[in-house]
Amino acid sequence: MRRARLLVFNAALGPLDYRVPEHMAVEPGSIVIAPLGPRQVLGIVWEPDRLEAGDVPEHKLRPLLEVLPVPPLSAPLRRLIEWTADYYCASPAAVARMALGSTAALRGGGTTTEYRLTGEEPARLTPQRAAAMDALHGEQATIRELAEKAGVSEGVLRGMVGAGLLEPVTVDLDRPYPKANPSHAAPDLSADQQAAADAFVAAVREGGFQPFLLDGVTGSGKTECYFEAMAEALAQRRQVLILLPEIALTENFLRRFEARFGVAPVLWHSSLKSSERRRAWRAIVSGDAQVVVGARSALFMPYARLGLIVVDEAHEVSFKQDDGVRYNARDVAVIRAKFEGIPVVLASATPALESMQLAEAGVYRKIALPARFGGAELPAIEVVDLRIEQPERQHWLSPRLVKAMKDRLLKGEQSLLFLNRRGYAPLTLCRHCGHRFQCPNCTAWLVEHRLSRRLACHHCGHEVPVPEACPECATPECMVACGPGVERIADEVTERFPEARVALVTSDTLNTPAKINEFVEAAENKLIDVIVGTQLVTKGYHFPELTLVGVIDADLGLEGGDLRAGERTYQQIAQVAGRAGRGEKPGEVLIQTRHPTAPVIAALAAGDRDAFYSAETESRRDAGAPPFGRWAAIIVSSEDEAEAREAARAIGGVRPLLPDVAILGPAPAPMALLRGRYRYRLLINARRSAELQKAIRDWLGPLRFPQGVRIGIDIDPYSFV
Template identity: 75%
Template sequence: MNRVRLIIFNAALGALDYKVPNGMNVEHGSVVVAPLGPRQIIGIVWEEDRLPGDTVAESKLRPLLEVLPIPPLRKELRRLIEWTADYYCAPLSSVARMVLSSGGAMRGPSTMTEYRLSGTEPERMTPQRAVAMDALKNEQATIRELAELASVSDAVLRGLVNQGVLEPVEVNIDRPYPKAKADFDQPKLSENQQEVADRFVEAVEARTFAPFLLDGVTGSGKTETYFEPVAAALRTNRQVLVLLPEIALTEAFLRRFEDRFGAVPIVWHSSLKSTERRRAWRAIAGGEAQVVVGARSALFLPYANLGLIVVDEAHEISFKQDEGVRYNARDVAVMRARFEKIPVILASATPALESLQMAESGIYKRLELPSRFGGATLPTISIIDLNESKPERGRWLAPELVEALKLRLEKGEQSLLFLNRRGYAPLTLCRNCGYRFQCPNCSAWLVEHRFSQRLACHHCGHETPPPPTCPDCGETDCLVACGPGVERIADEVAEILPEARVSVATSDTLNTPEKAAAFVAEAEAKAIDVIVGTQLVTKGFHFPELTLVGVVDADLGLEGGDLRAAERTYQQVAQVAGRAGRGSKPGEVFIQTRHKDAPVISALAAGDRDAFYDAETEARRGAGAPPFGRWAAIIVSSEDENEAKEAARAIGGTRPNLPDVMILGPAPAPLSLLRGRYRYRLLINARRSAQVQDIIRSWLGDLNFGRGVRVSVDIDPYSFV
């Protein structure tokens, strides 16, 4: 090629053409450095006929500067980037940017300096040096990482370096990862598990697109079942991607993986250090990485030889990105498998209605694990009607649930209380004047967190310490916490059972893999009697001694404007109920509610998932809601309220009038102020025959807005705030 067209990471500029200097070898997918004015930018060489743009005369083209030393992006990944941009109405450059998610990986091999004990004694032994040297036996890492391991300052270790006690070691940043072994520890599967695993293995060996829905009850051994096709991919030197919805689940999964395959997989998530990110990215692109376990962003990594994708807990809404490119990793995973011509497994005990409908229509192959592994039985479920069985004044746990907690403590068994609300209380107000603490950046109340002594907004991250007096009336000792959060429930348990060891498990307390691993280790060692947690504890954890689950407020998820509220509530409560009785001891679940006759509560009480899904399916069918219709949202925002309102009106005033499309709004969003920006929403409900993306692009394409206005499109929205 003597000229190329590049995707650059500036959506406003579009594609740009460049000249290829003599002797420079480029191909489609090559990542290059090019001049743009006085700057140098990174771009991806793309097929010219697939990118719109006027052809620039040869004489006006500037030459490329460099081809970066990484493998070109494969055709299958380029097609996925195009599909994602087209389906989710996102700029092509924004999607492509997610692939090149490690700046350091763009350059060639590199080294770094790490340190280890040399065997030399220090001139003077201090208590801190003694602690450090004892903690760092058999350790090798950077000074900062060693300081964290030893719980000492960097200065202590630098003193040891100066005296030769710690010696420098030059290491290759891109050093290879330990190899997983397909047959390291083959488990004994049940007959049902083996049948399902054999189907997966056949698909991996066939090397063809095959979407599976693995529908297994909680505790049925879905992970062990899909480990078998992972082993099949390893035997043929093909790569595997396993997507998990939460970083807190990663550590427990890594241990199970290591037990099965003799080495941990490569991990990919937002908490990785830049050097770890670089090492992982280059191993994946170079084909050395065998198995990658990651959050949704791992889906866009440049795998050299992908052979299988697994989406665990595939119903989870955290697979939907709500900012930037608003994609659903569950659905994009299926499309990546299609482009790569490989199997994809969607595993869940409570599949999304859309996935079940795809299986019903024959597009997905549904494989079932209807019973728990190893003879364990599903827990019994009891409903506590809070209208009749009221908690004591100032408390939130009904007498039956309190008695069950006491009984489990006496038996030495563990309990779990679920409330999907972080912090101590969702609202703090002044009992004297009624003043309510609201976020200055969002139309949301500040949530009290007593553990960390702060009032926090869970939308923008704003924090402030609780004031000693009311900011409005100046009264002292007048602030009242309204409603329960998990911290308040933990306090109540501590009052009722002062001898119980209570642990709060939320995204605030388990915000790193290390903290999550420590929590799991404590629970498995029976160092915790009662776990109080949010949705973080509804999935993935396996504690054999946990025999009681209490759902503090099953009605919470049914409130607000969530159009999938019933389905989401069923999934959350069924998943958390599935934590009980996973070992040899039977489990019991208590669900507290004020609406015991609500269809979702009745279905949970009866343990009749199919009846609930059938009723929800018919309701969706009648409303033309997904999977029988299409939803899309247009979100308009600005720091100027009038500017946002006028832009929304302009969009609403030019709405298309089509027989198969209904457009609602514009209206202020339920969260009308978010991170300092005023927000308006329009909701589109269309028949499946409608080309929603084309309609939206045509509708918005000719409109112009003020510089401060942002207009975002959300295809298949899961958030309605």
């Protein structure tokens, strides 16, 4: 009799042992169906010596029911799952679930039915059907997906099918992707680019684990360099994974990829339709997906022949997952490359301080691109001291910035204004009684969005219409907007320059690939004069006619006491500054600030990145902060405030006394109420020599809490709210 140890997808259960029937062949990594009580569960067969399970006699083992018709998860991927679970103090099952990105794909291919508009134009439409017709133009998906996109019930759409307004389309779930051609349009590289590309190509050709830090200024052509490594991997019939921090960046990347290789890559992100996810996952597993471009979750896919990983914009905070398994995709990408025995390239114009330290220590091989491609010059950067050059009352553009924008409009050139704050105003209050509009679910003010006429919470998504009167004192028309968001800046631009064509670029306005593509085409065709945007515009875009960048409030990112506030602010402003002067015309950047002597602002103005990194490194070293020390957070939450507080006190009351570990708290989190849950935090600062994860597991393992209490562990936290 044979037995198999299973990693099952049930948070309350550890690994379980089962009997393998005589006729069934399984191996480590096989994906199987097993009985659990009256139900059936999905599981992955694991090596028995790597996971502990209960000691059940063989005669009591229940038999496995089925082996699913997909290749087993490879040994390198299983080791990655174990490492990620161990390092980030998560359950192996929670990590392994990310490898099975489409459970529907486990049963094989076949066909499915999707629906699209027929083009019929009926004489009369109900308001719901009319809204659906507007929302679904050019869309094809299942009834459920179309209903979500259109914001109507499935019944409305089924009625439209019956009325001949929607038609069914049979879709082949396993239709092959077109093949990329590595020699389709080989680029003309500069000497620096060629040297970088040669190093990457040699690493792919030789095989083996080689981590690179590609440190190139904005506009230096980093993408073209690692494209050559991708071409080499494709020539060797190996797969390539490209991680991007934002789905919004994929449209611009796809255009460049298609120009180089002749076809689009395979996409993997949360916005894919279910049929697209199923098709992509099966192509990844079979090895037919040559190049996969995706968000962080693409990192755990079961690639058949992975040969290269690239992490683009590797400094980005969005590579850190903030809930569930709180992993950093940049760091886990390096570990996956190590287990797979392949090269990995971290590309950035403003690398994370941790990556710079690893390069200086010789762990990463640093490849530098110090100049822009084609002779383009880096933009001139000037600081506007808002204490001296004050904007007009209830305005936010300084006289110097207004003058520079006017100059660009006269020349037919483009300007970009950056403010990392969505909406119209961050705070709305009543001028009569002072009432402030606060989210009922979070410790946060509601943000006014004038375009949608809503007050919205940017943490939980709660929305209410802008009221006609104050809910506290009932005074009508008394609402006052305090401070600017990008919508307010766009209004000011329109007020000052009525003839200017203004584009508002935020996650609210560019929320689909089609809208992003439309914006890029309009900007490239000079149909936009002024772009006003959030961090969405700080990276990835190349507009040759964009010659002026204005940073509205450079001090915004320095607020809140974040450990990495200075580094993040430097990266963000340096990235948005890099949008200026990328063509033949010189660029100019104006940074508005009230703290011109702050180290990060002074470094940006002087163009002295090394000085900033050096000062930031020393301050981190003095504080024992990463990369010289370790941070971890324990977040306790509950819908009952007293329950959360008592649980946090219970954890704090049995804290371990370790020589290399300092434990702060518990204290209410800065965001003390989030999505209806009260939150307390403990912050741990440890020397690098400390066994931090073991200490946390030993500390929390014996404790038991009420059912409503959640305990989250965040290793190497990026968010301190």
